[in-house]
Amino acid sequence: MEGASGTDESGELPEADAPSEDADAPSEDADMSSGAFVVAQPFLRAAQVRLPEESPDPGVLPTITLLERAASRDADPDGLPLPADELLAGQYRLLRPLGHGWMGEVYLALDTNVDDREVAIKILHPDQAAAAAGALIRERRALVDLSHEDIIRVFNYGRHPEVGDFLVLQYVDGLTLEEVRARAQVNSDEFGGRRFHEFVLAYGVRILAALGYLDRLGKVYGDLKPDNVMHDGTTTKIVDVGSVREARSPGPTTEGFRAPTVGPHGGSTRRDDLFSLGETLRRLSGLGRSPRDLADLSSLDRLSGPADRPEDEATGTDALPEPPGMTAPPPKGLGLLSLARVLHRATRAKEAERFATAREMEEQLRGVFRELRSLRTGMETFEPSPLFLQSPYALDGGLGSAPPLTRWTAPDAPAAHAPPSPAEVAQRLPVPRPDPHDAQHTQVSRLADAAPEALLQHTAEWPETPEVHLLRCRIRLRVPGGRTDAAERELTAAEALIGPERAPYDWRLDWHRGLLALGRGQVGTARGHFDRVYAAIPGEYAPKLALGYCAERLGHWREALTFYEAVRLRNPSLGSAAFGAVRARLALGGEHSRDDAVRALDAVPQHSRHRTAARTAAVRVGVEHVRTAGRPEEAAERLREVLERLTRLFHAHGLTDEGARTRMTAEAWETVWGALTRGVLDAPGLAELAAGAGRRLGLPSDEPGLRRDLSGRYVALAHQAARSADPEDAAVAEILLDRAYEVRPLAFRHRRDSPWLGTRVTSRLRTIAHPPAPGGSAGTVRE
Structure with a gap:
């Protein structure tokens, strides 16, 4: 091969003396100050490996310098x-x-x-x-x-x-990828430990650029393997160019890296090259003994292991069992599963089940790289999805909104953080980008959002294409009270147009089958469809978001948290992942569950469209924490935090709706009053709390003032309830008035055995909200 690789054609390293007992340790001359290690092992060529700065670029590699060329x-x-x-x-x-x-x-x-x-x-x-x-x-x-x-x-x-x-x-003189693997297996710290797998994907991204170039010329490489790729400095080179030939022409291949579909004389296609690359990357990572092992390593069953499985210190999720023989420590959280899946897709025995093009495989390698990096570092690694449009919905299940008026029907009941309904999620999950090769791509891409009935009318005369039918499938799932049968007919029509040869491998059909199953409330069935989408496009975030929701609805909380965290850390702007992670953490419980939940909400950045919902939820989770705090000093500290967050929510984080602000303030004042009545907060503590909250929030500094202000808030909420068109809200008005008179410091109270005052007030509220028609009379709130 071209270059001083130090290997022969078999891929075996040159014979050498046995390593010393401390062969795994860096030499005494190792430069530890800047991420560089100089390791001179008896069976490895002396080289210096310098790690690059942390970067979201999936093409960045270490600098490898041979100490003797x-x-x-x-x-x-x-x-x-x-x-x-x-x-x-x-x-x-x-x-x-x-x-x-x-x-x-x-x-x-x-x-x-x-x-x-x-x-x-x-x-x-x-x-x-x-x-x-x-x-x-x-x-x-x-x-x-x-x-x-x-x-x-x-x-x-x-x-x-x-x-x-x-x-x-x-002339290129560097390490072959086989030598890189051998070095990492001896001392993975040279390559950043777990970070090594990100470099494996970076090799893949670089090699795919070369394979894509050859494909555009009508050529294949045919004999890709670790010994035929060299790492020189910060670059890679495919060597032994004698393997390059026209597609399907005879040529050299290597057992173990040759795809099952390669001809008897080495005739290869571009998908065969992608198989060889997938096997090359699998060997580098040390995932399994053969491509067949990847099926087990990528199964969802690995997410539902024993209850005593160790917890991943970075993500708070269960650490997956480490497969034996890995070159470096495995990726964290869901990363191991996603890495196994992307390599499994590339190395499937059936050609139609593999990646179709170098670009398609590169997109998924880049996506898995972003996931691995974010799970390892906790840092955002954002890149717009090539396959999905980001959903504008937070899927918060109401946690990101001010408490509804019905909350005051049972104010002491424990908080329930229910996820949104399956039908709602079916309508609000991310939407696949239209296929650019579809005849109606432009029209589908430009279609503005509107009422589903109007959209169905607008698209009724459009020519039938797969994308048009998939669009109508989603629209019909949004029709209020509509039947899912019509959506299923649209999906069947799309499948027929795609054709029997392509349809079994088109992940868009499984995505819409999953949506359809959610629309029917069949969460377990939906999980199976989304699992197949995840297998097809393991670098995408949307199927992981859907699988997290399915796991949540099925009560698989650790699995749900694993999926949600993988999406949230990669792109904190996605409110749906943050809220899903919060619900999962609160359901799992634990000493730090609420703190971890609030941190996830705080990580939603200011530029996200879901920032206000996230900050609202952080206040509400904090309120619950105060109510369950055992020690007075803990309750006081949590109260200070809640009031600080409430101030920022009103004046910096975008909650401008007066009705919502009134409900949020009433809930906060209730919490302070509850702390007083339980004895975890005294009068000096209330005065200190009010002084710290600041004038803009307006927390009263003494008990009588707090009771008067809270009473006024209840009356304001009663006004909201009386004006509401929701019958449940209207029925809350009298309950709120009861609370107003119970908490105010004067002795006037609305009692059930003497209702005249409450009746007069609620009748007045009803008159304001619903003036009587001429000749009629105002109604009254029922006792």
Whole structure:
């Protein structure tokens, strides 16, 4: 192969003495100050590995520098096919052997016509010349024009009487990916421990760029494996370019990396190249012993393990069991499952089940990279989804809104954080981007949101295409009180147009089947459909959001939290993931569950459209924490935090609706009053709390003032209830008036056995809200 790789064609490392007892440790000369390790192992070439700064770019690699390059050693005339004083073709001075590829030997040489530039010369073995001459001629004519930064350059070609045909190639001296794997297995800290798997995906992204380039030329590589890719500095190079040929043409392949669909003489397609890349990446990560193991490693059953499974310190989710033989510590949380799934998709035995193009595979590798990085660092790694439009809905289940008026019918009842209904989620999950190849792509993309009946009318005359029917399927799920049968007919029509050959592998159909199942309340069935979508596009966030919801509805709280955290950490702006994680944490309970829930809500950034809902929910979760606080000092501290958050919510975080502000204030004042009545807050403590809250919030500083203000808030809520068109809200008005008179410091009270005052007040509220018609009379609130 081209370059001083230190390996032979079998991929085995050169024989060496046994390693010392402390072989896993860095040498005494290791530079630990800047993320660089210099490890000189007996069986590894001496090299320095310097980690890059943290970056969301999935193409960034470590800097690997060999401490002794082949070009730095003395010439070796004994191993050369020409005398030391003879120039090859009158131009190239051979220095030493470098290795061999499938067609011949490779030598280091100097180009005396270009400032003694270092080059690699590839010469056929004499006994192979006759059989391979045709291939070499085709190779030199086609490959000299190849120009891609991740493929080794072919500078020239020629013939020398004594050695035959030769190629002049770019000289690259680095570590092959097989050597990288061996180094990481000895000391994964060189590559950042768990971060190594992100670099594995970065290799994949870079190699896919080269494979995509070849595909556009109608060519395949055909023999991709770790020994044929070299890491030189911060770049990668595909070497041994003699493997490049026309698609389906004969050529070299390697057992263990060859796809099952490769022809008997090495005829390969682009999907076969993607299989070889998937197997190369699997070997680098050490996931399983063969592609067959990836099916088990990517099963959802791995998320529902024993209750005593250790918890992941970064995500708060159960740490998945580590598969044996991994090159480096496994990714955190859901990352291990997503990594196994993306490699499983690439290495499926059936060609139609693999990635169709290099671009399709690259999109999913990039998505899994973002997930792994965010789970490892806790930092956002955002990139717009290529396949889904971001939903404007937070799917908060009401937690992100001010408490409803019906909350005051049972104010002491424990809070219930119910998720939204399956039908609501079916309407509000992210929407797939329209297929750009669909005939109606432009019309579907430009369609403005409107009432479902109007949209159905507007699209009634559109030509039938898969995207039009999928759009109508989603619209029919939004029709109030509508039947799902019509949505199912639209989905069946889309499947028919896609055709029997493509439909079984089109994830859009499974996505809409999942939505349809949710519309019917069949959560378990929906989970199966979304699981298949996750298998097809493991780098996307939308199926993980859907699976988190399904797990939540099925009571699989750890599984739900694992999915929600993977989405939330990657893109904190997605309110749906944050609220799902909050519900899961509160359901799981634990000493720090409410603190962790509030941190997840605080992580929703200010620029997110869901920031106000998240800040509202943080206040409400804080209120619950105060009510359950056991120690007075803890309750006082939580109260201060709630009031500070309430001030920011009103004046910085966007809650401007007066009705909602009144309900939020009433709930907060209730909490302060409850702390007073329970004895966890005294009069000096209330005065200190009011002073700390500031004038803008207006918390009274003494008990009589607090009772008067709270009573006034109850009356204001009674006004809201009387004006509401919801019968349940209207019935709350009298309850709120009861509370107003119970809490106010004067002795006037509305009692059931003497209702005249309450009747007069509620009648007046009803008159204000619903003036009587001419000749009629005002109604009264029922006792």
